[in-house]
Amino acid sequence: MATASTGLPEHHVAHHFDSADQEFDSAKTGMWLFLASEIMMFGALFVGALVFLTLHPAAFREGSHHLDWRMGAINTFFLLTSGLTMGLAVIAAQAGQQAKVRLNIIISLFLASGFLVVKSMEYAVKIHHGTLPGRLWHGEGFHDPFAHIFFGLYFVMTGLHALHVLIGMSLMIFALIRSRKVQFTRSYFTPVEMVALYWALVDLVWVFLFPLLYLIG
Amino acid sequence: MIAHVHHENINYLKASKGLKNWLITVDHKRIGMMYLASILFFFIAGGTFAGLFRFELWSPLKNFLTPDQYNQFFTLHGVIMVFLVVVPGIPAALGNFILPIQIGAKDLAFPKLNLTSLYLYWIGAAIALYSIVAGHADQGWTMYAPYSLSRNPAVLYMMIAAFILGFSSILTGLNFIVTMHNMRAPGMTWYRMPLFLWAMYATGIMQIFATPVLAITLILLLLENFFGIGIFDPALGGDPLLMQHFFWFYSHPAVYIIVVPGFGIASEIIAAFSKKDIFGYRFVAYSSVAIAIIGFVVWGHHMFVAGQSELADSIFSFLTFFTAVPSAIKVFNWTATLYKGSIDLKTPMLYALQFLFNFTIGGLTGIILAILSVDIHLHDTYFVVSHFHYVAMGSTMIAFIGGIHYWWPKMTGKMYNEKVGQIAAVLVFIGFNTTFFIQLIMGSQGSPRRYYHYQDQFQIHHQVSTIGFVILATGLFMALFNLIASFFNGSVAPANPWGAKTLEWQTDSPPPLYNFKETPVVTHGPYAFETEKA
Numbered sequence: 001m002a003t004a005s006t007g008l009p010e011h012h013v014a015h016h017f018d019s020a021d022q023e024f025d026s027a028k029t030g031m032w033l034f035l036a037s038e039i040m041m042f043g044a045l046f047v048g049a050l051v052f053l054t055l056h057p058a059a060f061r062e063g064s065h066h067l068d069w070r071m072g073a074i075n076t077f078f079l080l081t082s083g084l085t086m087g088l089a090v091i092a093a094q095a096g097q098q099a100k101v102r103l104n105i106i107i108s109l110f111l112a113s114g115f116l117v118v119k120s121m122e123y124a125v126k127i128h129h130g131t132l133p134g135r136l137w138h139g140e141g142f143h144d145p146f147a148h149i150f151f152g153l154y155f156v157m158t159g160l161h162a163l164h165v166l167i168g169m170s171l172m173i174f175a176l177i178r179s180r181k182v183q184f185t186r187s188y189f190t191p192v193e194m195v196a197l198y199w200a201l202v203d204l205v206w207v208f209l210f211p212l213l214y215l216i217g
Numbered sequence: 218m219i220a221h222v223h224h225e226n227i228n229y230l231k232a233s234k235g236l237k238n239w240l241i242t243v244d245h246k247r248i249g250m251m252y253l254a255s256i257l258f259f260f261i262a263g264g265t266f267a268g269l270f271r272f273e274l275w276s277p278l279k280n281f282l283t284p285d286q287y288n289q290f291f292t293l294h295g296v297i298m299v300f301l302v303v304v305p306g307i308p309a310a311l312g313n314f315i316l317p318i319q320i321g322a323k324d325l326a327f328p329k330l331n332l333t334s335l336y337l338y339w340i341g342a343a344i345a346l347y348s349i350v351a352g353h354a355d356q357g358w359t360m361y362a363p364y365s366l367s368r369n370p371a372v373l374y375m376m377i378a379a380f381i382l383g384f385s386s387i388l389t390g391l392n393f394i395v396t397m398h399n400m401r402a403p404g405m406t407w408y409r410m411p412l413f414l415w416a417m418y419a420t421g422i423m424q425i426f427a428t429p430v431l432a433i434t435l436i437l438l439l440l441e442n443f444f445g446i447g448i449f450d451p452a453l454g455g456d457p458l459l460m461q462h463f464f465w466f467y468s469h470p471a472v473y474i475i476v477v478p479g480f481g482i483a484s485e486i487i488a489a490f491s492k493k494d495i496f497g498y499r500f501v502a503y504s505s506v507a508i509a510i511i512g513f514v515v516w517g518h519h520m521f522v523a524g525q526s527e528l529a530d531s532i533f534s535f536l537t538f539f540t541a542v543p544s545a546i547k548v549f550n551w552t553a554t555l556y557k558g559s560i561d562l563k564t565p566m567l568y569a570l571q572f573l574f575n576f577t578i579g580g581l582t583g584i585i586l587a588i589l590s591v592d593i594h595l596h597d598t599y600f601v602v603s604h605f606h607y608v609a610m611g612s613t614m615i616a617f618i619g620g621i622h623y624w625w626p627k628m629t630g631k632m633y634n635e636k637v638g639q640i641a642a643v644l645v646f647i648g649f650n651t652t653f654f655i656q657l658i659m660g661s662q663g664s665p666r667r668y669y670h671y672q673d674q675f676q677i678h679h680q681v682s683t684i685g686f687v688i689l690a691t692g693l694f695m696a697l698f699n700l701i702a703s704f705f706n707g708s709v710a711p712a713n714p715w716g717a718k719t720l721e722w723q724t725d726s727p728p729p730l731y732n733f734k735e736t737p738v739v740t741h742g743p744y745a746f747e748t749e750k751a
Binding site for chain 1: 322323324325326327328387391392394395396398399400425426427428429430432433434436437440441444445446447448453454455456459463466731736
């Protein structure tokens with residue numbers, strides 16, 4: 001097989017597991033449960049945003065108009081594409097194609113960085129206009145006295161999401177390092193699969209954040 | 218190679234020596250023991266604060282605490298007992314130790330993650346303790362906005378502490394569920410699992426799904442404090458009731474995170490000391506899961522007088538009655554298990570029976586509080602205080618202490634003095650009920666909770682309660698010293714001192730490093746006492 005030519009060592013199952021399957025299944029169950037808890041955390045934030053939308057609809061709409069939906073759309077493109085490349089990385093890992101795994105992860109990393117660049121440009125605009133959360137607020141020309149809450153929520157939600165992007169990128173780098181140390185095979189591709197699952201959550205949250213913040217009103 | 222095998226068969230306490238080897242261990246048994254020591258330490262700390270304000274309440278006016286100190290002490294009592302004792306309590310200490318052995322595994326699925334949970338617990342605990350010197354936190358354990366938005370540093374540290382402790386809790390629950398799904402020994406089907414594990418499973422589900430909501434609530438509270446983002450603060454256009462919704466969306470399931478593990482222990486002890494299979498095993502197992510699910514949709518009953526809509530009040534009241542169904546199924550099944558059993562009133566069994574008694578009162582008073590019109594009268598009175606102490610202390614902690622006695626021979630390899638243990642258990646029973654039953658009466662007469670000054674007519678009630686506290690504390694210290702003394706003069710524990718049937722009793726006391734010399738093969742249910750006679 002072509003995969004053997006990489007000369008990398010095979011993965012060893014940890015002492016307390018009986019088989020590679022058991023180890024993989026454990027990692028996968030664990031990751032799914034962790035993602036479930038992440039969804040509950042973001043879920044509460046979304047509920048908070050919807051409550052605010054109900055309490056102060058005019059403020060929400062006014063705030064939403066100050067966001068540039070094109071920026072959001074570009075970022076949606078970046079994230080969804082990176083989701084695809086991470087999926088391809090998993091398929092490559094299963095096939096034992098070490099080089100292809102690396103290539104796909106590197107593309108994902110570039111797309112994720114692109115997301116963060118666009119996000120910082122948006123943040124820069126808000127800092128310039130003073131549309132910042134709470135006490136930092138010095139935005140001008142707003143009609144609704146509660147518009148500042150929209151930006152409070154905007155920064156909390158996108159900030160927490162951006163933090164997850166950063167964590168996801170660190171995990172990708174971890175998978176890259178791992179790919180230099182151990183041979184991925186049909187029976188061992190756990191790190192790539194876990195990073196891809198985590199990255200799917202980052203995608204998913206954004207898919208709901210984008211319409212909620214940018215497209216309403 | 219021979220040396221290697223030998224090393225694995227040494228008991229876990231002797232497998233390696235020195236403090237460092239304990240601190241970097243990934244052995245679930247050692248981690249469980251370190252949790253146990255930490256949790257008992259904080260139980261004493263939280264109890265000390267309770268004792269201080271209990272004595273302050275000896276007379277209606279000032280005794281020896283200022284009103285400020287009084288508020289701080291009940292806050293510290295609440296925060297320590299909830300976040301550092303009863304929520305992590307049984308799963309982190311006993312679950313960690315027992316769960317992998319009961320399913321015949323070598324360890325939890327993620328041993329390093331398990332150690333991480335312990336360190337997060339310690340870090341969270343350290344920050345919580347630091348908040349005591351950082352200022353005075355007097356907001357109560359519920360941290361309601363807007364009072365918690367005053368940028369009081371002590372309150373902020375408490376929020377950070379609770380956030381970190383929440384992570385520890387999520388990771389423990391996750392580890393348990395993954396382990397139960399993937400690491401069961403050959404033949405260990407779901408319905409051959411001991412009921413303690415079903416309870417751990419239900420608890421894990423709640424830890425994973427409820428705790429993240431607390432996490433985001435605390436993040437928002439912190440951000441509200443620092444930046445005034447305006448989501449909870451009414452002065453900025455926020456909604457303080459939303460904070461209560463978020464808080465109780467976690468904290469009501471948390472009540473079941475607290476008590477469901479106690480159900481698990483009660484099932485183990487009652488089966489072992491009645492020498493009978495649990496009556497209606499599947500119903501007891503399912504009812505733990507049912508409580509976990511229903512527990513998610515009743516949080517609004519904490520807010521009946523907080524300005525919720527009447528429709529919401531009615532729905533939450535209705536749903537709350539439903540929680541009584543699985544709880545009652547359990548109580549009836551345990552009682553039916555006792556029927557015609559050969560009951561042995563050893564120390565663990567005395568605690569299990571107290572648990573049954575106290576939980577029945579704790580549960581039934583909960584039904585009374587779920588009635589809307591009655592709750593308007595009883596809300597924020599000592600009746601509520603007594604109700605949740607019957608559950609958190611009278612049920613959970615009693616089951617916890619019973620579980621410690623039950624598994625002590627397994628964990629330490631030593632037998633404690635049975636007589637002293639029994640006397641302590643009786644004292645705990647008398648002390649606990651003296652402390653808290655009277656509070657139901659004063660609460661029903663309208664005595665509000667958390668008040669520093671109170672009306673003269675309640676002095677006798679408070680004094681009885683304080684005397685009860687002294688008896689309770691005496692019993693608890695007696696039990697503790699009895700256990701500690703067993704290290705020095707306890708006889709060596711056999712592998713199965715109680716004649717129980719679950720897997721942990723089929724290996725040595727204390728267990729070898731990897732729990733079993735050979736992976737066990739399971740051929741029957743967890744309480745197969747009947748098959749032996751046949």
